Amino acid sequence: LAKTTQPISMDSYEGQEVNITCSHNNIATNDYITWYQQFPSQGPRFIIQGYKTKVTNEVASLFIPADRKSSTLSLPRVSLSDTAVYYCLVAYNNNDMRFGAGTRLTVKP
Amino acid sequence: EAQVTQNPRYLITVTGKKLTVTCSQNMNHEYMSWYRQDPGLGLRQIYYSMNVEVTDKGDVPEGYKVSRKEKRNFPLILESPSPNQTSLYFCASSLSSRQTQYFGPGTRLLVL
Numbered sequence: 221l222a223k224t225t226q227p228i229s230m231d232s233y234e235g236q237e238v239n240i241t242c243s244h245n246n247i248a249t250n251d252y253i254t255w256y257q258q259f260p261s262q263g264p265r266f267i268i269q270g271y272k273t274k275v276t277n278e279v280a281s282l283f284i285p286a287d288r289k290s291s292t293l294s295l296p297r298v299s300l301s302d303t304a305v306y307y308c309l310v311a312y313n314n315n316d317m318r319f320g321a322g323t324r325l326t327v328k329p
Numbered sequence: 330e331a332q333v334t335q336n337p338r339y340l341i342t343v344t345g346k347k348l349t350v351t352c353s354q355n356m357n358h359e360y361m362s363w364y365r366q367d368p369g370l371g372l373r374q375i376y377y378s379m380n381v382e383v384t385d386k387g388d389v390p391e392g393y394k395v396s397r398k399e400k401r402n403f404p405l406i407l408e409s410p411s412p413n414q415t416s417l418y419f420c421a422s423s424l425s426s427r428q429t430q431y432f433g434p435g436t437r438l439l440v441l
Contacts, residue, residue, distance in 0.1 A: 252427060263333075263419050263432030264372070307371060314426045315379075317362065317387065321371040 224310050226320035233328050238295040240323050242308030245289050253284060253291045254309045258322070264307055268293065295325075303327045331356045333433035335420050341439045342410055350405045350436050352420030360423045361403040362387070362430065363395065365416040372419065378403055379426065410440045 226242045244253065252271050256264035268275055270282040270291070281294040295302060308320040333354045342348055354361065362377040364387075374387030378397040392414055394406040403422075407414060417437050421430040 254429070261435070263421075263435055264430075265432070266429045269429065311426060315377065315385070317364075317374045317377070317426075319364075319372040321369060 224308055224318045224320040226306075226308050226323045228321065229324040229326070231326050231328065232298055234299055235297050238298050238302075238325060238327075240293045240295075240306055240308075240325070241290055242293070242320055243290050244308070244310045244318075246312065247288050247310055248313065250314070251310055251312050253282065253288075254311070255280070255282065255293045256307045256309060258305045258307065267306075298325075298327045300327050300329065331431070333420055333422055333431050335418075335433040335436050337436060338434065339437050341441065343441050344411055345409050348407050348410060348438075350407075350418060350420075350438070352403045352405065352433060353401050354403075354420075354422040354431070355401065356422060356431065357400065358422035358424055358431075359400070360426050360428070360430075361397065362421045363393070363403070363405045364419045364421065365389065365414075366419060366435075367416050375405070375418075377426070410438075412440050414438065415440045 224244050232238045254269040255267045258264040268280045268282045272284050275282045283292040305322040305324050307322050336351045359380045363375040364372040366372045373389045375393050376395040378384045419435050420433040423430045
């Protein structure tokens with residue numbers, strides 16, 4: 221059974237780098253990994269997507285090792301406004317959308 | 330403005346009373362999907378649609394129906410709601426299943 225797992229919560233302080241890891245043991249060659257951010261009372265919002273190695277955009281980096289059984293979302297120099305729930309999504313076989321249960325990140329001053 | 334809209338945003342109903350939650354997108358997206366979000370479980374896919382008249386079951390389809398008669402609309406139907414369908418529901422759309430999904434604001438449903 222395809223499953224996507226991630227830590228329930230993490231704490232950090234302003235200015236630190238935060239790394240959130242997601243496990244997806246059953247990922248196939250063409251399955252992609254996407255991370256979303258969600259604030260209270262809002263729908264999830266896209267952060268970053270990747271297939272392998274490393275992807276970087278203006279807000280985050282995504283690291284995917286060679287075996288692709290896990291991935292790590294990296295948020296550089298977090299601020300208080302980065303406090304949110306972060307979801308890992310793997311689209312198994314393109315259509316079987318499996319979100320992780322979400323990681324609640326709390327950034328403290 | 331490119332967006333996904335859902336109505337209603339909040340709904341309280343009673344067991345067995347049929348209801349429909351509408352979803353509409355103005356981005357000409359082919360792929361649309363419904364999710365429910367419950368504490369500790371994240372988002373679970375209910376149904377998805379690859380294009381007009383093409384729908385398929387997701388992870389938790391029991392008790393739900395959908396239709397895709399037009400590209401922009403993807404309503405979620407609960408024929409006979411039960412208390413275990415009390416949840417927060419999100420509609421999402423994307424160009425394809427591989428592309429970034431855009432989510433609506435959510436519909437909070439309480440079934441008594």
